Amino acid sequence: MPTKERIAKVRQVLTSRQTGLRVVLEDITITHNASAVIRTCDAAGILDVDIISAVQEPLLVNKAISTRAEKWVRLHHHSSIRECLAGLKRKGFKVAVTFLGEDSQPYTDLDYGQPLALVFGNESEGISNEALELADFRIKIPMVGMVRSLNLSVSVGIILYEAFKQRSAKGFYGTRQLPARDFDSLYKEWLKISDEE
Numbered sequence: 001m002p003t004k005e006r007i008a009k010v011r012q013v014l015t016s017r018q019t020g021l022r023v024v025l026e027d028i029t030i031t032h033n034a035s036a037v038i039r040t041c042d043a044a045g046i047l048d049v050d051i052i053s054a055v056q057e058p059l060l061v062n063k064a065i066s067t068r069a070e071k072w073v074r075l076h077h078h079s080s081i082r083e084c085l086a087g088l089k090r091k092g093f094k095v096a097v098t099f100l101g102e103d104s105q106p107y108t109d110l111d112y113g114q115p116l117a118l119v120f121g122n123e124s125e126g127i128s129n130e131a132l133e134l135a136d137f138r139i140k141i142p143m144v145g146m147v148r149s150l151n152l153s154v155s156v157g158i159i160l161y162e163a164f165k166q167r168s169a170k171g172f173y174g175t176r177q178l179p180a181r182d183f184d185s186l187y188k189e190w191l192k193i194s195d196e197e
Contacts, residue, residue, distance in 0.1 A: 002191050006191075006194050010194065013190075014176075014186055015174075016045045016173045016174075017178055018046060018177060019047060019048075019177040020093075020115040020116065021045075021112065021116055022046065022048045022117045023037065023041055023117075023118050023160070024049075024119040025037065025049065025051050025052065026119060026120065026121045027054075027128075028122065029124075030123055032153075033152040033153050036153035037049070037120075037152065037153050038070050040153060040156055040157045040160060041069070041073050042072050043069075045173060046073065048073070049076070050078060050084050051075055051076065051077050054079055054080075080130075081131045082130055082134065085131065086134070091115075094115065094116050094117070094137065095131075096119065096136065096139050097127050097131050097132060098118070098119065098120050098126075098140065098141075098155060099132065099135075099139070100140050100149065101140075104138040104139055105137070105139055105140070106139070106140065107159050110137055112166040113166055113167060116163075118159060118160075119131050119135070120152060123152055139159070141158055141159070
């Protein structure tokens, strides 16, 4: 039976979950990176992570790196970036892709208060041309060193915590965003998981 403290923690975490902010991972190949990203998503209040992979096998998660955060984040698998992003756009999400091009804006200039899907690409190739075509915004993390990019999980952390800062200032983390039915369903599911730990 979950303790009173655990019950309060589950309720508080679910209240903070951001239904209007999603992370999309396109063809991520390194388990360490994906596991670290999922851990960061949980910490920043992300409920839904979309995973694009032509391979039908489930994403392997390194539980030592994720610290079992995958239990508290919903993973959605898609076979193509177009299928994923088109579906999110129909739900009212804008799409922001991480891209190092000249026409990309600094990630701090983006309004993270709007319904937003943040797309992060493959570790070596970045995002696909298809993702670029579907993007509403192109963002980048400014760098002044010799290397062109940061590690995937570091990039996700930097951008998600800018979103966290902006959304916190607007009171998004203090107001429940999940519809009552989803909240109640996840509440029961999470308490059951907690009871099995």
